Amino acid sequence: MDTESQDQLLERFRAYLEEPGAPDTSEPAPDAPDLFSLLAELAALKSEVKIESRQFKAALEQFREIFDTLKQDKARLEQQLSQQNAQHQAQQREHERSLLLELVELHDRLQGGHTQAKRYAPGWLARQGGAATFVGGMAQGMAMSLERLDSILARRDVHRIDTLGQPFDPHTMQAADTAYDAGRPEGEVLDELRPGYWHGTRLLRLAEVIVNKLQVSDTHTSR
Template identity: 55%
Template sequence: MDPTPEPALDPAIREQLLTRFADYLDGVAASADQNTDTEPAPDLFTLLAEVAALKNEVKLESRQVKSALDQFREAFDLVRQAQTRLEAGEAQRVEAERRARQAAERDLLLELLDLRDRLQAGYDQARRYYPGWLSRRGKAHTFVIGMAEGLAMNLQRLDDTLARRGALPLRVMGLRFDP
């Protein structure tokens, strides 16, 4: 191939380009003198490698944050489940205490009713007492009458105690049985 001669550059344009290039080089030299204490600007490959490493680090940290959030959610769920179990256990404990209290009160009331029946039988027996011809002269009749009055007072007091606990007598004597 035949080399073709390049057209000659106008000397005024050439001088202007040389002046601009000289100014540019002076500016680069001045900025290099000012940046002598800082690191040199990295090349494009190093910059891209640093950005890629930073991107990977951000990904790893975001995964760690997500993992921590998942663990916190699991911990909060466990706490919530434990709280629910605790509340259920407390409700069961309160219910068990209530049932135990009712059973104890029921047993006590049954024993008091048995005592009342025995006192009533003693009172009825004392009221039916009729002294024989040998004991009319003694104080046995007065003793039995006093004992019947004492039994009546004890029965009345026991009836009041049972009534406060909700145990009231049923009037069923003489009535027809209704299953």
Template identity: 40%
Template sequence: MNSPVIVLDPEERERLVDDFRNGLERAARHREAWGRPDDEAAGDAETSVDLATLLSEMAVLKSELRLQSRQFKNTLDELRAFGNDLRQHSERLQRDLERAREQAASIQGQTERQFLLALLDLRDRLQSGVDAAARPPSSFLARLVPGPARFAASLAEGQRLTLQRLDDLLASHRVRPLPVLGEILDPQRMRVVGVEAAGGSSSIPDGTILREVKRGFLHNGELLRVAEVIVSKKATNT
């Protein structure tokens, strides 16, 4: 395992170099002092002791720097691990948020679909009432008595206006009728509930939609409710 690199402050490094150079110079003067009087030798001995102290202090400083370097490396490793954990936690939160949004959109779509289907069922009932009111009186007596006929007409008009407002509400939710009359049967969008034979000379091909028993609808261009239809079929001579 490589030893960590120790970086000293430039001023501290310059001071240590100067102290070391001065120590070497004092050591050289000490070697030249052999044979001199005792007082000069004693002074050089003190210089030698100062050099040993300097080297010892440098060793202690080096150890402290190594210790600080190891502590810094450990702190950096802990910060990196914490950053990785934080990033993974953020990614999990992002995935959970996307999943929650998808679930909310799915629930909203299902709720809106059920609501629109309920409106379509109500529309079918109103349409049946309007169609029944538009039929002429079935008896001669009913035609002679205008009162009930006028009441039925006013009631039919109210149903027609209600039906119109309901159609406007459906249109505001981007619901459109599915055009089927005269089209060829599309099993994906239409359900056959009856067949009518066409004449042998008829130019209408088999499977052509003749009547609409129950209207189909689209929502945002996608199928909301299938249409129940009656299709044509040429008669065969036996």
């Protein structure tokens, strides 16, 4: 580097050093808040907290009322469903009872027809005409039908009430007539006109019976 260039660099450096400093542009630190302002802000904050607390309590009360209403509605709905289920079950039991009574009536008719067929004693002409064979076949058919019907009733837990030789029970029996038998106790069932039935532990139909009565009146038949 020649002497002229060195002189120019020194002149520039000297001029830079002689320039005035840049003004301080930094902002002064803000003044600290005074105690009165701080207390005022704290009071305002406390008031806001109280207001929000009251609003929160009011909201809780509203929610509690809503929950209570929902709880009452739920209990009411459960009660209605329970009543509907009870009514539905009662209707089902009544329908089943009606059907079982019809089956029992059918059993009575078949039993009566089978008994008559077994007692049938054809004369000579009827035997020649094949009536005995026909009636015998009918008796066998009715016996098979009775077996099937007994099986159906047994599956439905339907069974006959034991009456013959038993003391008269007004809860399960109906006295259709009385008779006299000195060798049997007073009130004993002597005969059964129509059988009664249980459906499980429920009474399905009363039995119609003839009851022994030792004090005979004119309307009673001696046995």
